[in-house]
Amino acid sequence: MDTFPEQFIFGAATAAYQAEGAVTIGKRGKNCWDDYLQKSGEFDPRQASDFYNRYEEDLRLSHEFGINGLRLSIAWSRIFPNGKGEVDPAGVEFYHQLIDSCNKMGVTPFVTLHHFDTPEKQFKEGDWLSLKMVDAYVDFATFCFQEYGDKVSYWITINEPWSVVAGQYIIGHFPPNNHYQIGKAIQSMHNMMVAHARVVNTYKESNQKGEIGIVHILESKYSISEKEEDRKAAQKEHILANQFLLDATFNGEYSPETIHAINEILSVNDSQFMTLEEDFLHLKEAAENIDFLGLNYYGSHFLKHYTGTSKIHHNGSGKKGSSIFALKGVGERVTNSAIPTTDWDWPIYPQGLEDMLLFIKKRYPNYKKIYITENGLGSKDQFKDGQIIDDERIDYARLHLAAILRARKQGIKVEGYFMWSLMDMFSWTNGYNKRYGLFYVDFETQQRFPKKSAYWYKKISETKKLDQA
16 A cells, blocks of 8 residues: 555635635625626526535535545635725635634644636736736735735635636637637736736735645646647647746746747747736745645646648537537647546546656746645546445546556655545536536535545545555
């Protein structure tokens, strides 16, 4: 058996909008998803997992099942209904109670400040394309540090910048539903990284006791063949989705290799992005100040050369084999017949996690430590004889935990793992038909049921030993 260190975090993850419900409680303001989802009529997030009212039950389950860390996020518009200005005391008090309950139950809170849920006002002003949004976000973060800083030891600035911009401006399945707008995507990522940097530096200037980092979703990119043109396609998507963000995070600037590839992609797509000299002052300082990287990993991609116009179809239904992702100036994602995939066409490839960790160690030796802040399997879980037998989720987690152990043996400082997700939740683009939770949620009654994976995860957490299938 392989063993994890005693202090290793075996956690689980949530996000406010996906779990809380209670959208009409207090003076909570709208965020960018509320009207968007209501108009589409496809998914209803208004109750979600009712975490707002049931968090104490969920934390008791966490404690009972050996989960000693919880990723949660603060809904910005629950604190500032208009994104800035007026504060809702009910929202402020809710997060005090939630964080206090985490600490009381021995479940360390890792608190995310932005998890896809920009307030409506800031969204309409341009979201992360607007410098007004950046300023408002820094003010919101500063408020949270002052309000909760004495009880939160781990802060996360932004969750998955790449997922945000891919959803908003490339795939078009996040509001505002733009398609193939590469210039907007790159500009938005840069602005998010500047916002992240300003918040990291603000936190460090406050001399608080905790640590602060960012969460990136990082997918290794592989050439489907030995052809040079296919290799270049994989490298371009890697730079666009991974290296651009990691350069900003750990170097405080973009390398010549990164800028060259980004400019090539922008040129083919008749786009550009702009930076300010002061941006890199913030980024450089934050690169020294950041305490940890949160790495979200679900799968990797195989690419081939592509010269056509962009064409993408998002598989949001679980109809296997329906995904299409071909990006002009980058490449086309293709299926590798040797790699299994989920019903949502996500390749199950734990080697990609190990390879990404090795890449970070080699290219960014100044990183301090890494948490795997999300990893999990979405599936169509069902009751069988009064139980939820999710062996495929256990197998998935086991393989990825084994990859972490291999990386640790190579000197990579991975100090925690968070299953996505704690309980079944609302999914941004899948509604309720894609379940990730360790605990099954009957969304009609909101009753929780431990899955087989919850009992397995408890054993791993208690013994610190990874069993072999």
